[in-house]
Amino acid sequence: MATPLNADRLVAALKAEGCTVHEVPGWRTHNRNHKGAWGPVHGVQIHHTVTGPGTDVVGLIYNGHSALPGPLATGCITKDGVVHLTGNGRANHAGGGDGRVLQAVIDESYGDRPPATQKHDGSPGAVDGNARFYGWECENKGDGKDPWPAVQYDAMVRATAAICRAHGWGPKSGIGHLEWSDWKVDPRGIDMKDFRADVAERLAHEPDWNPGKGEDPMAGMTKQDIYDAVWKTDQVAAPDSAPDRKTNASWQPQSYLKDIGNRVRSLTVTVAAQSAAIHALAEKVGSGVDTNTVVAAVERAIADAVIKVDIDVTQNQES
Known part of the structure; x- marks a missing residue:
């Protein structure tokens, strides 16, 4: 009752x-x-x-x-x-x-x-x-x-x-x-x-229960879902320095990663070629030039320049 x-x-x-x-x-x-x-x-x-x-x-x-x-x-x-x-x-x-x-x-x-x-x-x-x-x-x-x-x-x-x-x-x-x-x-x-x-x-639950409350928000998501959520954002104008700006005027975030990767690979090749050229030049000149010292000095200058570029980019992102 x-x-x-x-x-x-x-x-x-x-x-x-x-x-x-x-x-x-x-x-x-x-x-x-x-x-x-x-x-x-x-x-x-x-x-x-x-x-x-x-x-x-x-x-x-x-x-x-x-x-x-x-x-x-x-x-x-x-x-x-x-x-x-x-x-x-x-x-x-x-x-x-x-x-x-x-x-x-x-x-x-x-x-x-x-x-x-x-x-x-x-x-x-x-x-x-x-x-x-x-x-x-x-x-x-x-x-x-x-x-x-x-x-x-x-x-x-x-x-x-x-x-x-x-x-x-x-x-x-x-x-x-x-x-x-x-x-x-x-x-x-x-x-x-x-x-x-x-x-x-x-x-079966507490009075304030709501369906989905406390559940993993990533549950059921596939790799493709995560990729789409992270990378398929609104496109932005490609930077003026982009080599493919004429054919690819709008970039998504992954475009920037690809551009950075391409630049790093290009820089690596360039540094290796410069080091080889300096060695060859030093051997031709002779007269007591320390090849390793010259190469180290050039590579140190390049590294300083890369660090400066990295600092500039970080400051621009924070501003």
Whole structure:
């Protein structure tokens, strides 16, 4: 037997689960408790609103309409993923349903789906669902074509998991209205088996869990993915000194590496040729010239020049 959450505990549970919560003014004292029992509670029912664009859907769920006074649910979950709290207590959302379904929810004893309902509001033996279930009215035309945005679906899962977690229930405490009443088809377009699996996934983690949180951002990346991310950036104008500027006017980062490699190889060849030429010249001149000393002096001068170039490049990069 579960005592219903009070307003503060409900808000805290929803926010802990990561829901964006809007408290509609007056919701904390807005209910139908004067018409019947509220509690003990055993589960959460998911509905669709059968509304389209231009409808004040939150106002509708709060106030109800001429045939059915509000609140029409504990809250309204709009397409932008906001959970609008509209009632605190008994609400006109579930109506009559099948007692076998209620028992299966209490026991959480069923497989993928609760037993097929054979009851509806007003039928003999129907059980009052308004006293036993929290209700989420979720904005949707209910025609099987109106999409369920990912942000809205995520909020529906989070809001259901929040109540289940607060009461210590499992995911099988969440059912669709169509699983309660044989008159109903909501939430059309959502498979409640899959919905409960998503609630179970949330309940298996801490309340603030988000899919992907803490996972390796490099997981699944190939060498080609990494290469593309590092090197395939926007092209820039080739430097004026580029020998292929006329045929390759725009460079990507790897172009600079290739240019540096080419220049280093060219410099190596040049230094080797200069050293050989100096040796040959010294041998021809003779007269006591120390060939190794001359070569060392030339190579030292070249090395000093390379170091100076490297310093200049570094300073330019930092400026």
